[in-house]
Amino acid sequence: xxxxxxxxxxxxxxxxxxxxxxxxxxxxxxxxxxxxxxxxxxxxxxxxxxxxxxxxxxxxxxxxxxxxxxxxxxxxxxxxxxxxxxxxxxxxxxxxxxxxxxxxxxxxxxxxxxxxxxxxxxxxxxxxxxxx
Numbered sequence: 001x002x003x004x005x006x007x008x009x010x011x012x013x014x015x016x017x018x019x020x021x022x023x024x025x026x027x028x029x030x031x032x033x034x035x036x037x038x039x040x041x042x043x044x045x046x047x048x049x050x051x052x053x054x055x056x057x058x059x060x061x062x063x064x065x066x067x068x069x070x071x072x073x074x075x076x077x078x079x080x081x082x083x084x085x086x087x088x089x090x091x092x093x094x095x096x097x098x099x100x101x102x103x104x105x106x107x108x109x110x111x112x113x114x115x116x117x118x119x120x121x122x123x124x125x126x127x128x129x130x131x132x
Contacts, residue, residue, distance in 0.1 A: 003044050006053040008062050014053060015078050020103060021051045025067070025074040027058045033073045036090035043096050050100065077103045082111060 006014060006023060015021050024040050026033035044052035057064040057072055067076065070088070077085040077099060084103050091099070 003041060003052045003054050006055045006063070007060055011055075011063060014051060016081055018051045019080060020049070020100075021053060021078040022100065023076040023078070024052075024054045025057055025064060025069045025076070026054055026072050027056065029058075030072050032090045036073050039091070039093045039096060043093060043100070046097075047100065075099070079103050079106065080108045080112070082108070082115065084111075 003024075004014070022040075022044075024033075024036070026037070040052060040054070044050070055063050057069060067074075067086075072088070073090050074086065074088045075091060075096070076083060084106065085099055
C-alpha cells in the first residue's frame with residue numbers, strides 16, 4: 001500500500017476509520033527524513049492492512065503543534081484510535097517492523113480497559129482530594 005498524505009482535514013477520518021495507522025512527521029528540508037522515506041515506503045508495501053501516512057510539518061504546522069512534534073522525523077503508531085508509540089528519529093527497517101509487530105500483537109481490549117480505568121481514576125481524584 002502506498003503512503004498517504006495526512007492533513008488537518010483528513011487526519012481524524014484516517015485515524016478513526018482504520019485499525020492501525022503509522023504516521024511519519026517529516027519536512028522536505030530534513031536529511032534524516034529523506035533517508036527514512038524509502039524505509040517507510042518499503043515497509044508500507046509489506047503491510048496491506050495498515051495505513052502508512054505522512055505529515056509534512058511545513059504544510060501542516062497545526063498537526064505538528066497538536067502532537068507537540070519537536071524534532072523530525074517522528075514516528076507515531078495509532079491502533080484503534082490510541083497512540084501506542086511515538087519516537088523521534090529515523091528507524092532502520094527492522095526496527096520499524098518490530099514496532100509494527102508489537103503494535104499488532106497488543107491486546108487492545110486490555111489497553112482500552114486500562115485507559116478507561118485511568119480516566120475513571122482521574123475523574124474521581126478531584127472529589128477525593130476535597131474529601132467529598
